[in-house]
Amino acid sequence: MIQFEGVTKTYQSGKQEIHALNGIDLTVETGEIFGVIGFSGAGKSSLIRTVNLLERPSSGHVRIDGKDISTLSAKEIRKTRKDIGMIFQHFNLLNSKTVFHNVAMPLILANTPKNKIKEQVKELLDFVGLSDQATKYPDQLSGGQKQRIGIARALATNPSVLLCDEATSALDPQTTQAILELLRRINREYNITILLITHEMGVIREICDKVAVLEAGKVIEQGTVFEVFTNPQQPTTQRFVRSVMNDELPESLLKQIQNPSRKNSIYRIQFTGTSVGQPLMSRISRKYQLDLNVLFGNITELQGAPYGNLIVEFTGPAEEIKKALADIREGNVHVEEVLNYAS
Amino acid sequence: MLVDNEQILEALWETIYMTGVAFLFSVIIGFILGLLLVVTRKGHLLENEPVSKVLNAIINIFRSVPFIILMVAIIPLTRIIVGTSIGTAAAIVPLVFYAGPYIARLIENSLLEVDKGVIEAAQAMGASPFQIVFRFLIPEALSSLVLALTIAIVGLIGASAMAGAIGGGGLGDLAITYGYQRFDTLVMVVTVAILVVLVQGVQSGGNLLSRRVRRR
Numbered sequence: 001m002i003q004f005e006g007v008t009k010t011y012q013s014g015k016q017e018i019h020a021l022n023g024i025d026l027t028v029e030t031g032e033i034f035g036v037i038g039f040s041g042a043g044k045s046s047l048i049r050t051v052n053l054l055e056r057p058s059s060g061h062v063r064i065d066g067k068d069i070s071t072l073s074a075k076e077i078r079k080t081r082k083d084i085g086m087i088f089q090h091f092n093l094l095n096s097k098t099v100f101h102n103v104a105m106p107l108i109l110a111n112t113p114k115n116k117i118k119e120q121v122k123e124l125l126d127f128v129g130l131s132d133q134a135t136k137y138p139d140q141l142s143g144g145q146k147q148r149i150g151i152a153r154a155l156a157t158n159p160s161v162l163l164c165d166e167a168t169s170a171l172d173p174q175t176t177q178a179i180l181e182l183l184r185r186i187n188r189e190y191n192i193t194i195l196l197i198t199h200e201m202g203v204i205r206e207i208c209d210k211v212a213v214l215e216a217g218k219v220i221e222q223g224t225v226f227e228v229f230t231n232p233q234q235p236t237t238q239r240f241v242r243s244v245m246n247d248e249l250p251e252s253l254l255k256q257i258q259n260p261s262r263k264n265s266i267y268r269i270q271f272t273g274t275s276v277g278q279p280l281m282s283r284i285s286r287k288y289q290l291d292l293n294v295l296f297g298n299i300t301e302l303q304g305a306p307y308g309n310l311i312v313e314f315t316g317p318a319e320e321i322k323k324a325l326a327d328i329r330e331g332n333v334h335v336e337e338v339l340n341y342a343s
Numbered sequence: 344m345l346v347d348n349e350q351i352l353e354a355l356w357e358t359i360y361m362t363g364v365a366f367l368f369s370v371i372i373g374f375i376l377g378l379l380l381v382v383t384r385k386g387h388l389l390e391n392e393p394v395s396k397v398l399n400a401i402i403n404i405f406r407s408v409p410f411i412i413l414m415v416a417i418i419p420l421t422r423i424i425v426g427t428s429i430g431t432a433a434a435i436v437p438l439v440f441y442a443g444p445y446i447a448r449l450i451e452n453s454l455l456e457v458d459k460g461v462i463e464a465a466q467a468m469g470a471s472p473f474q475i476v477f478r479f480l481i482p483e484a485l486s487s488l489v490l491a492l493t494i495a496i497v498g499l500i501g502a503s504a505m506a507g508a509i510g511g512g513g514l515g516d517l518a519i520t521y522g523y524q525r526f527d528t529l530v531m532v533v534t535v536a537i538l539v540v541l542v543q544g545v546q547s548g549g550n551l552l553s554r555r556v557r558r559r
Binding site: 052082084088105108163 | 458460461463464466467468469470471474478479482483485486556557558
């Protein structure tokens with residue numbers, strides 16, 4: 001478990017004080033994948049670095065499994081760091097060393113016997129799917145392969161926490177998917193807690209259990225990925241959510257339907273979980289004798305659960321529409337009004 | 344030609360000897376200073392502003408004194424160290440004082456070229472400052488360090504030509520006393536030609552070695 005308690009970080013830049021972190025309170029539970037998202041300059045990078053003290057908080061506490069790490073001596077910090085793996089946006093591999101040597105590095109630093117290093121590195125390279133590349137050098141590998149080496153290296157000391165600093169931001173979408181899958185496997189198979197920072201909402205949607213949105217050094221919103229994606233509160237969060245889940249009516253369509261003479265009402269209907277599987281639309285249409293016209297919509301998967309978002313035009317008597325909406329709401333489906341010219 | 348082959352060979356040997364011994368000592372001094380310059384920098388492994396400032400000032404002072412003046416200025420010190428202020432051994436002392444700070448700067452440059460991210464990764468792995476320097480910083484900079492030291496050797500060969508001013512001998516001395524002062528153009532041409540070949544050889548060797556150590 002990683003706990004941030006009132007963590008602040010202030011830099012001195014010339015005469016100006018820069019507040020990178022402005023009182024962060026967060027809890028990352030053991031075994032979960034926790035994502036922190038924010039635009040550049042939001043303080044993500046400082047935040048993740050306070051966990052292994054690559055940056056020291058100006059005030060506040062960071063606790064790992066209850067232990068306040070800012071009170072540790074230099075030697076104890078080094079020991080703690082061996083229990084916290086970290087991977088980076090630009091991989092940060094040694095270009096002068098082979099893949100084998102790069103992965104072996106944390107073990108060499110810990111004075112592990114040579115035959116044991118060999119064994120462990122082989123295992124790690126197998127795990128990341130690069131056992132045939134051991135004698136190559138990083139500059140002979142693709143970005144995705146380099147990140148796999150970075151991951152193998154980070155896992156060499158059997159850490160309980162893995163920090164991912166924009167680990168997929170330098171990769172193409174396909175490679176990103178593959179790396180994210182690998183991270184999920186690490187999380188599940190080894191029960192390693194993952195704290196990742198990113199500016200890509202797709203990464204959060206793909207693998208995170210929980211998410212915190214960072215802006216100007218503050219957590220402006222946090223919750224489970226499902227909660228935050230289906231019901232974002234802050235404008236910044238809404239922007240991020242919209243970047244991967246387009247649920248806004250297209251402008252052209254909006255113009256077309258903004259017409260009082262159509263006598264219609266338009267609602268946004270959000271299905272979650274099991275409600276996706278039900279033939280709701282046709283049932284409502286038959287039962288209340290209404291014309292339902294799906295204007296726009298999408299159904300995606302969030303944390304393994306389906307999530308649907310439809311914008312539906314209801315045409316018919318206002319009384320019946322009202323009844324129909326009440327009926328829909330009963331089935332654990334969220335409905336909100338977009339436009340109403342019927343009443 | 345006013346000199347025979349033997350004299351030329353002797354001068355060549357003196358140049359190689361002066362350069363070689365001076366190089367050895369200046370690398371030791373330059374390496375320590377260069378490493379300190381890097382790690383005491385702001386935000387680096389062992390950030391230490393006073394040490395950094397003092398080191399920079401000292402190095403800049405030595406770097407700003409022209410070699411010919413440095414050579415004369417430290418004569419008392421030379422006498423203490425090697426017991427005499429003339430001859431080849433006496434020339435080595437000012438050469439070290441000249442090349443040491445120079446190499447410190449070259450090494451500083453090479454070490455600074457190492458990606459900060461690599462150092463960060465090393466820290467994240469729990470490496471100690473000593474491990475970071477010897478397992479990450481130096482191996483990553485090695486190829487560039489070899490090229491930097493090649494430049495230093497070439498610089499030393501050039502500087503050693505002035506050692507004649509205190510009777511240090513060497514090819515430069517030969518070229519001045521016979522080629523220039525006694526108008527023997529042939530001696531001038533021959534010594535310069537030998538120096539050209541020497542420098543070419545050093546540079547090629549350096550390039551080759553640098554490529555070899557890029558990946559190990």
